[in-house]
Amino acid sequence: MSEATKPTAASASWFYNPRLRGLVSQALVLALLAWGLYVIVTNTELNLKHLNQSFGFSFLNQAANFDILTSLISYSSSSTYGRALLVGFWNTILVALLGIALATTIGFVAGVMRLSKNAVVSGAAALYVDIVRSVPLLLQIFIWYALVLKPLPGPRQAINFFNALFISNRGVIGPKPVFGDGAIVALALLIAAIIASYFLHNYARKNQEQTGKRIPAGWISLGLMIAAPILGLLVMGWPLTWDIPSLTGFNFSGGMTLIPEFLALLLALSVYTGTFITEIVRSGIQAVSKGQTEASQSLGLNNTQGLRLVVIPQAMRVIIPPLANQYLNLTKNSTLAIAIGYPDLVATGGTILNQSGKAIEIVMVWMVVYLSLSLGTSAFMNWYNNAMKLVTR
Amino acid sequence: MAYVRASEAPKMAAPKGTIGFAAWAKDKLYPTPLSGLGTVAIAALFLAVSWNLLQWAGLRAVWSAPDRELCAVEGAGACWPFVFAKFHQWIYGLYPFEERWRVNIVYVLGVISLAGLMVPSVPGKRWNALFFFVAFPIIAFFLFYGGILGLPVVETDYWGGLTLTLIIAVTGIVASVPFGILLALGRRSQMPVVRILCVVFIEGVRGVPFITVLFMASVMFPLFMPPGVNPDKLLKAIIGGGLFASAYMAEVVRGGLQAIPKGQIEAAQALGLSYWKMMGLIVMPQALKIVIPGIVNSFISLFQDTSLVTIIGLFDLLGIVQAGFNDAKWKSPQTGNTGYLALAIIYFIFCFSMSRYSQYIERRTNRGLKK
Numbered sequence: 219m220s221e222a223t224k225p226t227a228a229s230a231s232w233f234y235n236p237r238l239r240g241l242v243s244q245a246l247v248l249a250l251l252a253w254g255l256y257v258i259v260t261n262t263e264l265n266l267k268h269l270n271q272s273f274g275f276s277f278l279n280q281a282a283n284f285d286i287l288t289s290l291i292s293y294s295s296s297s298t299y300g301r302a303l304l305v306g307f308w309n310t311i312l313v314a315l316l317g318i319a320l321a322t323t324i325g326f327v328a329g330v331m332r333l334s335k336n337a338v339v340s341g342a343a344a345l346y347v348d349i350v351r352s353v354p355l356l357l358q359i360f361i362w363y364a365l366v367l368k369p370l371p372g373p374r375q376a377i378n379f380f381n382a383l384f385i386s387n388r389g390v391i392g393p394k395p396v397f398g399d400g401a402i403v404a405l406a407l408l409i410a411a412i413i414a415s416y417f418l419h420n421y422a423r424k425n426q427e428q429t430g431k432r433i434p435a436g437w438i439s440l441g442l443m444i445a446a447p448i449l450g451l452l453v454m455g456w457p458l459t460w461d462i463p464s465l466t467g468f469n470f471s472g473g474m475t476l477i478p479e480f481l482a483l484l485l486a487l488s489v490y491t492g493t494f495i496t497e498i499v500r501s502g503i504q505a506v507s508k509g510q511t512e513a514s515q516s517l518g519l520n521n522t523q524g525l526r527l528v529v530i531p532q533a534m535r536v537i538i539p540p541l542a543n544q545y546l547n548l549t550k551n552s553t554l555a556i557a558i559g560y561p562d563l564v565a566t567g568g569t570i571l572n573q574s575g576k577a578i579e580i581v582m583v584w585m586v587v588y589l590s591l592s593l594g595t596s597a598f599m600n601w602y603n604n605a606m607k608l609v610t611r
Numbered sequence: 612m613a614y615v616r617a618s619e620a621p622k623m624a625a626p627k628g629t630i631g632f633a634a635w636a637k638d639k640l641y642p643t644p645l646s647g648l649g650t651v652a653i654a655a656l657f658l659a660v661s662w663n664l665l666q667w668a669g670l671r672a673v674w675s676a677p678d679r680e681l682c683a684v685e686g687a688g689a690c691w692p693f694v695f696a697k698f699h700q701w702i703y704g705l706y707p708f709e710e711r712w713r714v715n716i717v718y719v720l721g722v723i724s725l726a727g728l729m730v731p732s733v734p735g736k737r738w739n740a741l742f743f744f745v746a747f748p749i750i751a752f753f754l755f756y757g758g759i760l761g762l763p764v765v766e767t768d769y770w771g772g773l774t775l776t777l778i779i780a781v782t783g784i785v786a787s788v789p790f791g792i793l794l795a796l797g798r799r800s801q802m803p804v805v806r807i808l809c810v811v812f813i814e815g816v817r818g819v820p821f822i823t824v825l826f827m828a829s830v831m832f833p834l835f836m837p838p839g840v841n842p843d844k845l846l847k848a849i850i851g852g853g854l855f856a857s858a859y860m861a862e863v864v865r866g867g868l869q870a871i872p873k874g875q876i877e878a879a880q881a882l883g884l885s886y887w888k889m890m891g892l893i894v895m896p897q898a899l900k901i902v903i904p905g906i907v908n909s910f911i912s913l914f915q916d917t918s919l920v921t922i923i924g925l926f927d928l929l930g931i932v933q934a935g936f937n938d939a940k941w942k943s944p945q946t947g948n949t950g951y952l953a954l955a956i957i958y959f960i961f962c963f964s965m966s967r968y969s970q971y972i973e974r975r976t977n978r979g980l981k982k
Contacts, residue, residue, distance in 0.1 A: 244804040251808070258835045265834045337639040338650040342657070352962035353955045354915035357929055361951050368947075550820035557922055564822055577830040584823045585815075592818035 262578070269575065277574050278303070284569055286561045288477050299570050303583060306566030313484055313562065314549040320488035321548060322541075325495020330525070332500045347493045355490050356554050363482035363558050370478075373469050382462050384470060387478065391463045394474035398457035404450030411446035415439030479560035483552065491548045495541065502537035503529060535606050539599050546595045550588060563587060668952065682943040689949040693941045697932075697950075701957075704771020704931055710763065713754045714774055720747060721781075729968065731975065744785055751778075767845040771926035773957070775845070779927065780914040783852035784860075787913075788906065790853070791860025795868060796890065798861065809861070816858035821916050825851045829923045848920045856913050863905035867898035901976060907969035911962050929954065 232238060266272060278300035285295050290308045293301055332343040350358070367387055371377065376386035383392040415435070422435035451458055463473025506529050514524035555562040564584060571580045628634050641647030671688030673681045675695075682690035703711050724743045727733045755778075758764045770778065797809035816824065828851030833841050842850075871894055879889040921930035932950045935941065 240802050244802050247802075247804055247808065261837055262834045264838045265836075268838055334646070334649075335639070335642050336646045336650055338653050339646065342653045348963065349959065352959045352966065354918040354929070354958055356918045356921070357951065357954060357958065360929075360933075361955065364947055364951060368944075553820040553822045554919070556822065564820070564826075568826070571826075571830065577834065581823065581827050581831055584826075585819050588819045588823065589815065592814075 271575060273578060275579055277576055277579070280574070282570070282573075284573070286566065287559065288475065288480065288561065299574065302566050302570060303563065306561055306563040307587065309555075309560065309566075310549070310552055310562040310564075313480060313487070313552050313555070313560070314545075317484055317487040317491065317548050317552065318545050320484065321491040321495055321544070324488055324492030326499055328492060328496040329499025329503070332496060333503055343496060347496050350489055350493045355486060355551055356557055358490055359482060359486040359554055359558055362486045363478070366482050366485065367478040373465060376465070376470075382460075384463060384465075388469065389475050389477040389481065391470050391473045391475045393460040393462045394472070396459045396461050398459065400454030400457040401451070403454050404447040404458075407446040407450040408443065411439070411442040415442055418442075477560070479555070479558050482558060483555050483560050487548055487551055491544055491551070494544050494547070498537055498540045498544065499533070502533040505536045506532045538602055538606070542595050542599050542602075546592055549591055678940050679943045679946070682941070682945055687943075687945060689952065690941070690943055690945045691949065693935070693943075693946050693949055694953045696941070697935045697938075700935065701772045701928060701931055702774060704775055704926055705769045706771070706774070707763075707765060707769065710757075710765055713757070713762070717751045717754050720750065744788070748782065748785060767843050770845065772931045773928045775920075775925065776914070776917045776927040776929075779845075779849055779852050779917045779920060780910065782849050783856045783913050783917075784906070784910045786849075786853040787856035787860040787909070790857035791864050792895065794857060794861035795864035798865060799868060813858045813861050816855060817862070821851075821855055822919055822922060824855045825919060825923050827851065828854070844923075844925060848923065848925055852913060852917065852920075855916075856909060859909055859912070860906070863902050863909055864898065866905060867902035868894065870901050871898050903976070904969040904973040907965055907972070911965050911969075914961065914965075915958070928957070 262273075279298050281296050282299050282302040283295055284302070286293055286302060286305050288309065289305045290312060291301075291305060293305045328343045328346060331339050332347070334340045334343075370385065370387040373384075373386045373388055376384040376388075376391075378384055383390070385391075415438075418433075418439055419435050422433040426432055461472045461474075463470045463475075503525075510528055510532060511524055514528040519527065552562055553564040556565040556568055559565065567580045567584055571577055628637070640650045667688040669688070671686065672691055673687055673689070674691050676682060676690075676692040679690075679693075681687065682693065703714055706714060721743075724739055724747060727739045728736065728743055733739075753759055754762075755770065756765060756767070794809050794813055797805045798813065800806050800809070825848065828847045829844070832847055832850065836842065875893055875897065876889065879893040884892065917927055918929040920927050921933070926934060932954050936947050936950060
């Protein structure tokens with residue numbers, strides 16, 4: 219073969235050079251993006267000028283001038299916009315955390331029921347999943363709201379438990395603990411008890427591995443966690459009083475209130491997310507090979523023990539990642555609170571947006587908060603997946 | 612050969628307690644006493660709920676009445692006349708009465724084309740898909756909006772009810788398929804700039820709630836436009852829904868792409884196909900077939916999420932039903948409950964049948980792959 223006919227790099231046209239093509243297309247994409255951003259920014263500047271507005275977060279220090287239905291931190295209508303957003307944030311966290319706890323409980327119970335040998339039990343779980351999944355969450359929130367709020371009696375005819383807990387169409391109102399000076403000691407003892415139980419569990423496991431003897435660590439730590447704060451309170455002369463609600467005129471004063479909007483949202487979110495968790499738990503348990511169940515049976519464990527000690531710990535490996543995803547979904551879905559007026563982050567933000575017209579800033583706050591929650595969740599999932607990777611010998 | 616049996620041995624009866632209703636009940640209803648207790652408790656709960664529902668929705672319900680009068684009586688059950696009276700509005704929204712035939716034509720065209728796409732044995736999938744995804748949206752838009760061929764213009768403010776819900780959901784999903792494919796390809800691209808942009812878009816949109824995307828589309832989008840341009844409320848909702856669905860669709864398509872063996876890509880490259888030919892002729896046809904159930908599931912989610920446009924002031928199915936509660940002619944204690952129940956049934960029928968369809972396709976695809 220002569221030198222001339224040998225294919226060389228130079229003989230292929232530069233037009234077909236993959237590296238060059240890649241660079242050019244990326245440059246084009248970047249240029250397009252820059253142009254798009256430029257157009258958006260200039261348009262926004264013009265529009266804001268027309269509306270006599272400017273971009274910036276200084277409005278967060280202005281007085282909010284609106285009331286918020288329920289708040290975990292102190293707030294009045296003279297507080298700032300920033301404070302109002304913070305109230306909304308904590309309300310979101312509250313409903314999300316309680317919803318996660320409730321949805322997990324519902325999901326695990328229904329997931330185990332779904333796999334029951336008993337046709338009625340598994341059928342009930344299947345019916346629950348099929349029906350609840352097929353109805354939009356927003357409609358379910360409205361239905362719970364109409365179901366929870368409307369049939370309840372007014373404050374004067376409230377369902378009364380020992381003159382301390384009242385259920386009416388104003389929500390569930392119960393005694394509120396008021397901590398005086400010295401209660402901090404009880405808190406410190408509680409934290410100490412939690413740390414002690416952690417070490418106790420470690421010791422119990424090691425002890426069992428070496429001697430085969432079991433220490434009832436669970437019961438001991440439960441006892442510790444109850445006894446320690448009570449001891450602290452006793453030592454400090456019981457600095458704990460209860461603010462008991464009482465009926466004054468047409469409404470209650472004092473106490474702690476769970477408003478009906480909150481209850482409706484919490485129930486709807488938990489029952490809806492529970493269906494997804496049910497399916498996750500079911501498939502997670504099914505993913506554990508049948509040999510494990512048989513092995514646990516041949517060791518003499520009964521069904522409950524086999525499930526609790528052998529199957530579920532292994533199923534958790536499969537269950538946790540999608541479960542974390544559902545927790546995130548529940549948190550995101552809690553934004554539907556705006557439809558019934560529970561003041562979460564989006565609802566308070568929406569009110570501020572309407573009052574101040576600061577659309578871009580408010581939407582940015584929302585995005586940053588929810589994006590950090592989801593990025594945090596995916597970071598956790600990556601860490602968990604790595605930690606739980608099957609180590610085979 | 613006398614020792615060989617000439618006839619079959621007589622069949623013996625099955626051991627006692629292994630066949631028949633009693634054995635089935637023992638196995639399925641009370642394998643253990645505790646389980647039996649569960650059966651009784653659940654059955655009792657189920658009967659109690661059904662009985663109350665039957666009482667309220669059937670025995671004590673009002674079936675025909677000209678207005679709220681009969682429904683407002685103390686102890687009356689469901690107020691069905693409200694549903695009958697409002698049903699047309701639930702379907703068509705405030706679309707002018709004499710123009711509703713246009714909506715009906717769109718429904719008929721859509722149902723025929725969609726049925727052809729969904730039933731595996733109907734031929735002409737390619738042409739049908741082309742019609743449904745390209746021609747049908749254009750035809751539907753001009754039929755709804757009018758303004759050509761002498762059809763009077765109907766502004767989008769009058770569109771509503773189930774029709775609006777379907778418009779937003781179908782447009783969103785139809786738009787999300789091509790965008791989702793591009794995003795999924797971009798996410799697997801060799802080019803870092805493209806890959807990073809796609810990942811940022813997909814994770815950014817998936818990380819925030821739908822309602823914030825809708826708010827963004829409705830309050831921020833007008834600020835991005837040249838001054839004086841204020842897009843239609845419906846258009847903004849559709850853009851929001853489309854963006855949201857695209858990000859989720861990208862992940863669905865990525866799942867399909869990951870299921871294609873690497874050998875397919877290498878074989879296509881060995882044949883000298885370009886990137887787009889390889890994707891269009893070899894990879895995508897296989898990947899998309901796998902993700903059909905995923906697309907149907909995305910549609911179910913979007914169909915349910917569409918109810919959120921109520922919050923930004925559009926009258927979709929949920930919005931129009933709620934608007935009816937305030938009608939003085941029908942206001943009664945039971946109107947709201949009846950409306951919600953009817954609404955839940957409508958949504959259930961749509962979503963449940965779609966999810967069953969997606970399970971059917973999934974089984975069918977798996978069967979094909981196992982061969």
